[in-house]
Amino acid sequence: xxxxxxxxxxxxxxxxxxxxxxxxxxxxxxxxxxxxxxxxxxxxxxxxxxxxxxxxxxxxxxxxxxxxxxxxxxxxxxxxxxxxxxxxxxxxxxxxxxxxxxxxxxxxxxxxxxxxxxxxxxxxxxxxxxxxxxxxxxxxxxxxxxxxxxxxxxxxxxxxxxxxxxxxxxxxxxxxxxxxxxxxxxxxxxxxxxxxxxxxxxxxxxxxxxx
Numbered sequence: 660x661x662x663x664x665x666x667x668x669x670x671x672x673x674x675x676x677x678x679x680x681x682x683x684x685x686x687x688x689x690x691x692x693x694x695x696x697x698x699x700x701x702x703x704x705x706x707x708x709x710x711x712x713x714x715x716x717x718x719x720x721x722x723x724x725x726x727x728x729x730x731x732x733x734x735x736x737x738x739x740x741x742x743x744x745x746x747x748x749x750x751x752x753x754x755x756x757x758x759x760x761x762x763x764x765x766x767x768x769x770x771x772x773x774x775x776x777x778x779x780x781x782x783x784x785x786x787x788x789x790x791x792x793x794x795x796x797x798x799x800x801x802x803x804x805x806x807x808x809x810x811x812x813x814x815x816x817x818x819x820x821x822x823x824x825x826x827x828x829x830x831x832x833x834x835x836x837x838x839x840x841x842x843x844x845x846x847x848x849x850x851x852x853x854x855x856x857x858x859x860x861x862x863x864x865x866x867x868x869x870x
Contacts, residue, residue, distance in 0.1 A: 670737050671771060678773040680781055683816075683831055687759065687786055687839040690714045693847065694757035695856025696746040696779065699864035705729040706867050707745035708860040709753045715846055717855040724867050725749040736770050736795070739778035746779055759835075760787040761847060761856040765795045766830035767816045768809045780833025787832030788840060789817075790847075790854050794828050806841070820844050825852035 695710040704726055711721040725748045731741040742764070750760065765774035766789035774795070780787025797811040799819055809817035809830060815837050817830030829844050831837065847854040853861070 665731050665734075665740070667734055667737065670734075670740055674737075674739075674769075674771040674773040674778075677781060678767070678771055678777070681767060681773065681777050681831070682834045683767070684836050685786065685834040685839070686836055687834075687843060690758040690843070692720075692755065692757050693717070693759045693761060693856050694750060694753065694755075695761045695763075695854070695858075695860040696750060697763040697857050697860035697864050698742045698745055699861070699868045700729070701868050703728055703730070705742065705745045706864045707742070707749040708864040708867070709746070709749035710856055710860045710863065711753055711755055711757065712856050712859070714758070717847070717849050719859055721753065721755070722860070722863055723749055723752045724863065725752055726867075736774075738764055739773075739775040743775055743778050743782070746775075747782060750779075750783060757785060759843065760785050760832070761854050762787055762789050762832060763791070763857045763861065765789040765791050765828070766832035768795060768797045768811055768828065768830040770796050772811060772816070774830070774832075776830065776832030784834075786834040788835060788843070789830045789832050790857060791828045791830075792853075818844065820848070822848045823852040827853060
């Protein structure tokens with residue numbers, strides 16, 4: 660769909676339907692590799708990067724870059740329709756099956772509980788989480804255990820994780836329980852306030868954007 664034919668109402672309806680297919684109960688047991696996905700832009704050209712890191716060392720093993728004209732406009736809550744196709748192409752070009760995909764964006768902390776991390780996780784049938792710099796939807800509530808959870812319609816959908824003095828908003832994407840999300844999240848951060856997989860992807864995408 661080009662920008663002139665992008666049907667916002669239909670896109671929202673599709674998200675509402677697909678949200679029911681998101682697995683919020685899956686316990687992640689074994690992880691050997693993690694992929695980070697991010698997109699940067701040069702005018703109407705998107706530069707998508709997929710990084711493959713080993714786990715738990717979080718060392719970069721491989722990355723790929725995919726470029727393409729992005730015709731879908733930016734609409735809050737519908738980012739997946741704009742960016743997910745390029746991210747998915749980058750992941751597939753990588754040629755490796757990841758145990759976890761970390762997406763720059765939101766998962767079920769979303770008005771229709773189907774953000775870009777859920778979209779990508781469902782399409783690829785992989786465990787996915789969303790990590791964003793800002794809260795899109797839901798309320799942050801501090802529970803008795805001291806953790807700041809992101810709650811949407813009474814359901815715990817993610818958490819606020821603080822590293823190196825800055826907060827990031829981490830949410831269930833697909834095929835991961837809140838218990839597994841809490842256990843996994845701290846292990847994804849290393850030398851930067853963003854998770855290592857998406858930090859490296861972001862750095863590479865900006866480098867290619869300047870070329």
